Amino acid sequence: MGPLAMVVLSLMLPAPAPGADADASGPPSAGGAPVAVEVGFYALDFARVTAREESFDLTGYLELSWHDPRLALPEGDRPASGPGAWRRVDPSRIWTPRVFFENALEPPREHGAPVVEADADGRVTSWSVVSGKFSSPMDLRPFPFDRQRLRVRVGSFEDESVVRFAVKPELVIVEPDAFVTDWAIGEPSARIDSHQYVPGQPSYPRFEYAVAVGRRSTFYVWRIMVPLTLLVAVSWSAFWFEPTGLQPQISTCTAALISLVAFNFAIDFALPKVAYLTLIDRHALIGFAFVASAAAAVTMIHVAVTNGRLPLARSIQRVARWAFPPAYLMSTALNLASAPVLSG
Template identity: 30%
Template sequence: MLNSVALAAPQKPDAADACTIPAEIHRDPPIQGGAPVNVELGILLIDLSEIDDGDQTFRVDVVVRLRWRDPRLGAKVRGGSFADCRLELKDVWNPDIRPLNVRTQHRVLGEALRVDASGTVVYERHVQATFASRFHLREFPFDVQSLRIQLASFSYGRGQVRIVPHAFDEVAGREISVAGWRMLDEHPDAGVGPIKVGPKQFTRVDHVLLVAREPGYFLWNFVLPLGFIVLMAWSVFWLDPKAWGPQIGIATASAFTLVAFLIALRSRLPPVPYLTRLDELILFSTILVFVALAQVVVTSRFAETDRLELARRLDAYGRWIYIGALGMVVYMTLVR
């Protein structure tokens, strides 16, 4: 009689161990053939809620997605899938990617981790956080800013982990809730180069939010009133130098009004150590107002010393030189 031989099928983990991962698996990276682990990183912008150009920070609401493959978690290797398991990030090996420029402790609104039958791990985290970014404000209030979310892994070098930018399948709208700004574009930037810490190098990827300031608020509330003050000073050139009293009154009133306006305006301008376009407009407008005051002092002196015709000629030339200089200032600071 032939002996029957029963072939042993792969044993599946029992219910208690089906979702248990050995310590060596979540401790060591799944490096195969000496190649680094490719970690796909995608960021979905939900909202940009705050931009502070004084502190040079911005606050965002984003979903961060990481995807990598760990063959040790595949169904063929384990004899079972993790599809029905509730796993956390600490239960599996992960690339430990962290933000570099986060300013405050971020708020986690939700997270999820999935492992499919092939061992592909997908981790998503919904966070709100404030990030620091370098602002370039020379073109203020017509500036465009590149707000960067900088991400890197300091636990694994370039030979172990390589971060690869990956776009979300879902696309959020371009509308943002922060007032006075509009979104132009967002894209990953993998060309920033690695971070060097001593002899080690770590992969870094930036996610760039390109935003443009809407200048309407500054034009209506600051530039227009400033223009009225400068034009008020211009009116002294149209008064007869014989009436030097009203001329001096208008010129000094313009100067005092300008000083009070600048005191109120200063708290609304970004505190930077260089001149912005609006700063240049304010500076040259101030010069024009005080030039008008100086002109009145000179012509009033001429009028008192029987040189009235000379004073009138100075006013006749000055009124067109003044308005021409104002036009040039406006063009150089606001139009160019």
């Protein structure tokens, strides 16, 4: 049953009457076997993805389903199929899986109390809509061409001897209208694993929901990478001046270097703060290196001129004039090629 159908159905169903269901506060284990609980998660919308904090804000629909034969109705009391086939159940009077969001940075906010319903066969469904801020490790080395996997992990307070999780594939989805600024939302996936929180203690089941997202890099390309490239190219104009004129050559290189420093400070707000170099960081460093190399070449040209070796100065200038552009393009291409294509 889909999330919308469940919402509409919950409004149509009457509240449970006192004593409508027998007390079933313990887990419905059959012969000591763990209870099979199907878990589904439906991403309704994203608020933001914060690369600096490696976190994201999400509103989602969480559904848990399991079978409790103690809640099955006798044959004579079973309603016909339709809305009446499901009845509201008081969660305080039955056993329900106790779960939590493992990677929530703060307690998620529930949009109303969880709704618990059971059908005539004892199939129980608990669902709720929650909003929260979740941590998710991000590999930002390819920034701004990175792709991430935003993960929501649901853990259990009861170990695997009591509960066994299974993925509910029809509810591993993303709302088609979900949107997050600067990112393109891809396909979701889900998996089940077990986690041992304390060495030597029992393992606990864990459900992990992940959504692939790719950064929209247009802003960073046209507002950061292209201007940086143009500033580097400006420094090469120093190789086209007359070798005997030091002033325009050194002024050009100095102006390009100062502009690079100022531009780097100006764009700092848009860049993630991480302990390693991203692709755009390396692009900036390559630019600094080439502008500094241009200044060094101008110095060599000036020394040759002052020593009366004008032919050598012109030779250095010709080599620099045609060597710098392809060397810079090759360095930029290697930088782009060295970044991982897919993160997470």
